[in-house]
Amino acid sequence: MTSALPPGLEGNLVEYVRGGEGDWLPFDQKRFYTNAFVIQGDKILLGWKKRGFGVNKYNGFGGKVELGETPAEAAMRELKEEAGIVAPLEHAGSLLFMTKGAGWAFQIEIFSARSYSGIPIETDEMRPEWFSFAPPASGVFDTNESVMPIPYEKMWDDDVYWLPLLVQGRKFVGRADFVMEGDEFKMARHWFGTIKSDH
Numbered sequence: 267m268t269s270a271l272p273p274g275l276e277g278n279l280v281e282y283v284r285g286g287e288g289d290w291l292p293f294d295q296k297r298f299y300t301n302a303f304v305i306q307g308d309k310i311l312l313g314w315k316k317r318g319f320g321v322n323k324y325n326g327f328g329g330k331v332e333l334g335e336t337p338a339e340a341a342m343r344e345l346k347e348e349a350g351i352v353a354p355l356e357h358a359g360s361l362l363f364m365t366k367g368a369g370w371a372f373q374i375e376i377f378s379a380r381s382y383s384g385i386p387i388e389t390d391e392m393r394p395e396w397f398s399f400a401p402p403a404s405g406v407f408d409t410n411e412s413v414m415p416i417p418y419e420k421m422w423d424d425d426v427y428w429l430p431l432l433v434q435g436r437k438f439v440g441r442a443d444f445v446m447e448g449d450e451f452k453m454a455r456h457w458f459g460t461i462k463s464d465h
């Protein structure tokens with residue numbers, strides 16, 4: 267399917283999902299961030315963000331790319347700083363994330379790994395917790411399950427569109443624009459694609 271890519275995205279992308287309305291938000295520069303997810307069997311490690319941007323949401327581990335670092339180096343550093351573990355991270359996708367009024371965009375390089383060493387620990391920034399991405403044998407999750415399903419309702423609104431691709435090992439590129447509604451960020455428009463050679 268051919269459709270115009272949102273501003274700021276490029277490459278040989280095939281639309282996977284889009285939604286929302288209104289103009290894409292304008293930006294004049296990108297700032298670079300990382301986010302890393304560790305998978306073990308049918309479980310994924312998320313962290314409950316205890317402070318700062320995205321507080322009180324579950325997310326992968328990540329933050330700003332510092333001067334002189336590559337995104338891959340920053341992703342390794344942040345995973346160690348925020349969860350206390352080391353993992354062979356591989357690039358999984360890219361997300362251009364905008365908030366209304368900022369005037370600049372977050373360029374977030376997303377990484378994943380299927381093994382790790384060390385023991386996940388709670389840090390000042392994150393409380394790590396395992397979640398399941400496989401449906402339980404019964405088809406229904408009950409609250410006595412020791413590992414709960416991925417808590418999309420407590421994550422950024424766009425994650426539900428690309429985290430399943432990450433779990434499947436399919437590379438993705440997307441954009442998500444957010445506006446404030448009361449004291450909450452709400453997604454106003456989004457577009458996600460997969461990379462053509464991936465098909």
Ligand SMILES: Nc1nc2c([nH]c(=O)n2[C@H]2C[C@H](O)[C@@H](COP(=O)(O)OP(=O)(O)OP(=O)(O)O)O2)c(=O)[nH]1
Binds near residue numbers: 318329330374422
């Ligand atoms: N899953 C997901 N993560 C997002 C979205 N938007 C967004 O900024 N993030 C991530 C990218 C970064 O990992 C994190 C924001 O970085 P941060 O503010 O924690 O950066 P930092 O750790 O360097 O900050 P600090 O320690 O210097 O205070 O949130 C999103 O829509 N979905």
